[in-house]
Amino acid sequence: MTPLSLLLTLSSLLFTLGLFAVLTRRNAILILVGIELMLNAANINFIAFWRYGPPDPELTGPMFVLFSIAIAAAEAAVGLAIILMVFRHTRSTDLNKLDSLHG
Amino acid sequence: MSLLATTPFLPMKLEFLPRLPQMLVEVIFHRLGAPEWLVSIAGFIVAASTVVGVFMGGFALLSLVERKTLARIQNRIGPNRAGWFGILQPVADGIKMLTKEDIVPAKAEWLLHLAAPILIVIPSILALGVIPYGREWTPVPLELGLLFFFSVGALTELSVFMAGWASGSKFPMLGAMRAISQMVSYELPLIISALGVVMVSGTLSLPVIVDKQAGFHLGFIPAWNLFTPWGLVAGLVFYIAAIAEANRCPFDLPEGESEIVAGHMTEYSGFKYALFFMGEYLGLFAISGLGITLFLGGWQAPLPGLGFVPSWIWFFAKLAVVIMSFLWIRGTFPRVRIDQLMRFAWLCLIPMALLTLPAAAIWHFAGRGLLGWVTTVPLLLIPWVIITVIYNRRLSPSTRIYRFADS
Amino acid sequence: MIPLLILSPLILLAALGAVWKARPVHAALLLALALALNAVLYLVIGADFIGLVQFMVYVGAVAVLIVFSLLITRPGDEAEEISRRPRSLLPGLVCTVPVLAVLICSISRVTTPSAGEAPAFSVEQLGKALFTTHAPAVVTVGVLLTAVMIGAALFARDPGKKPQTPSDP
Numbered sequence: 001m002t003p004l005s006l007l008l009t010l011s012s013l014l015f016t017l018g019l020f021a022v023l024t025r026r027n028a029i030l031i032l033v034g035i036e037l038m039l040n041a042a043n044i045n046f047i048a049f050w051r052y053g054p055p056d057p058e059l060t061g062p063m064f065v066l067f068s069i070a071i072a073a074a075e076a077a078v079g080l081a082i083i084l085m086v087f088r089h090t091r092s093t094d095l096n097k098l099d100s101l102h103g
Numbered sequence: 104m105s106l107l108a109t110t111p112f113l114p115m116k117l118e119f120l121p122r123l124p125q126m127l128v129e130v131i132f133h134r135l136g137a138p139e140w141l142v143s144i145a146g147f148i149v150a151a152s153t154v155v156g157v158f159m160g161g162f163a164l165l166s167l168v169e170r171k172t173l174a175r176i177q178n179r180i181g182p183n184r185a186g187w188f189g190i191l192q193p194v195a196d197g198i199k200m201l202t203k204e205d206i207v208p209a210k211a212e213w214l215l216h217l218a219a220p221i222l223i224v225i226p227s228i229l230a231l232g233v234i235p236y237g238r239e240w241t242p243v244p245l246e247l248g249l250l251f252f253f254s255v256g257a258l259t260e261l262s263v264f265m266a267g268w269a270s271g272s273k274f275p276m277l278g279a280m281r282a283i284s285q286m287v288s289y290e291l292p293l294i295i296s297a298l299g300v301v302m303v304s305g306t307l308s309l310p311v312i313v314d315k316q317a318g319f320h321l322g323f324i325p326a327w328n329l330f331t332p333w334g335l336v337a338g339l340v341f342y343i344a345a346i347a348e349a350n351r352c353p354f355d356l357p358e359g360e361s362e363i364v365a366g367h368m369t370e371y372s373g374f375k376y377a378l379f380f381m382g383e384y385l386g387l388f389a390i391s392g393l394g395i396t397l398f399l400g401g402w403q404a405p406l407p408g409l410g411f412v413p414s415w416i417w418f419f420a421k422l423a424v425v426i427m428s429f430l431w432i433r434g435t436f437p438r439v440r441i442d443q444l445m446r447f448a449w450l451c452l453i454p455m456a457l458l459t460l461p462a463a464a465i466w467h468f469a470g471r472g473l474l475g476w477v478t479t480v481p482l483l484l485i486p487w488v489i490i491t492v493i494y495n496r497r498l499s500p501s502t503r504i505y506r507f508a509d510s
Numbered sequence: 511m512i513p514l515l516i517l518s519p520l521i522l523l524a525a526l527g528a529v530w531k532a533r534p535v536h537a538a539l540l541l542a543l544a545l546a547l548n549a550v551l552y553l554v555i556g557a558d559f560i561g562l563v564q565f566m567v568y569v570g571a572v573a574v575l576i577v578f579s580l581l582i583t584r585p586g587d588e589a590e591e592i593s594r595r596p597r598s599l600l601p602g603l604v605c606t607v608p609v610l611a612v613l614i615c616s617i618s619r620v621t622t623p624s625a626g627e628a629p630a631f632s633v634e635q636l637g638k639a640l641f642t643t644h645a646p647a648v649v650t651v652g653v654l655l656t657a658v659m660i661g662a663a664l665f666a667r668d669p670g671k672k673p674q675t676p677s678d679p
Binding site for chain 3: 003004005006007008009010013014015016017018019020021023024025027032033036037040043044048050051052053054055058061062063065067069070071072073074075078080081082083085087093094
């Protein structure tokens, strides 16, 4: 098993774990945890290919990861602000309770 | 070793004093015929132990000096019973802390409760490793030294949360919330004010930043970053943000005794409490050391003729001056409220820190001389005056009207 | 290779804990641990700049943000206990297992020549590339982050007093 395939396997498992968290968790904040795991897994992919793939003088891997980290932080901030706003109205972060638009 | 032998003058030989343990160990290992990697590991362990040992001694000394200084400011004497002038007080404090019963509340999570003090001390010690203490004497000269410093500082916030939450009671939780919001708010001015230095020096490596502050203007003014227009503002912003990051008075709301007992440290006793204090003081040393490196020229001498004094003496002298100023401020300023704290960070410090970035750029491209001063001083002064005027008009307390019971 | 073999199971265990544990604060702290171990992984590979940035931003900002909002909202553990029923977990498993299968199959087809040393880059190179080739992206991200900051501050603001209705006795 080459280091590259090890890292790619790690990143796919992390991505799947994050996806599982997004699909099964009830607390809105823990869903955000899953989203962060997914973004992190994608970052591992970029770094793995930059390190173990063909040489790239343009530093595409680290560049992409830098922007991805910045955007992940921004999205976590907005997501949590929205969750806090919803919490103020409904006093709960349980997503199954937010069904007032249900038919 | 040969450098030590060829330096002629005794004070200049003292320059190598901090490196003596490491050099001795390396010579001994070489004589014993050890492989190269073992020699370097042993040398590194000795260098790290020297740094940690020196700063632990400094921590003990500082705890005594702080109590004496605060006492004199408050018109009393301070500890003077344990030994001559209280010099054995840190020993007495250590014995007390070590022999106290370690109480963990029943509702607390013991693993996080144990891990939190350890995780508060670790970033402080790690951060002490990248600061240049003397000419070519940095324990770990990383190319990304400044980034490393701020990254390990980020671990402190999470540890404070763990300390507060794992204690399982209300005061620590409140203290942890206040501490995290304070630390996060003041980390921004800290990092932004350091960015100006990075821009002008062109590197993230702390030894190189010190090297770029060598030389003297007009023959006697050192070319430190503090004596530039943007550097003055950035240095002051860094200083204030450092006091807030270290949770010291006037920003010690998270651990104010008269407010919330001891904040996130309420449910800790014995050695864990001592670890919290150690983390706080070592963090203070680390951030003062960083401020000295970035703005006060690190180990550079302040006057041209004084280059013969060993460089580490200058560093520790500057460190002593900065720490004494922290103690002075602690003794004389009242504590700020949480909303005053937040407002000060977001409405005053962050705009001023952001303004130092274009100021540094303009100063650099205007030739770093008189034209640089002339163009950047209005850029920095006018917004500061505006901010001060807004503060004084809107936020200062109005004249009080007293109503007495007999009227 | 050996550090990778040690770190990868640890990261997976921490992520598993973050995804599975019922108590929200434990899950958030395990996420912080997984991200921190990930930063160590980057440092071991040779991407030190990215590793330190990952530590500073993910562990120092995102994880702190998540635990802080958990402090404010104080969720109980009951909701997560209910979500352990197999009926609730089935849709999740049905969606994630095929994704995992597809990813693993595509990994087995990846063949690249084995690389030797880590392609090192200096911070000057990174800075030059960021501000010359990728300058539009940097400016866009800057605008985006400013908008996010202002938006989040507006969202999370105290709504203030509601206007009094005039028909109160």
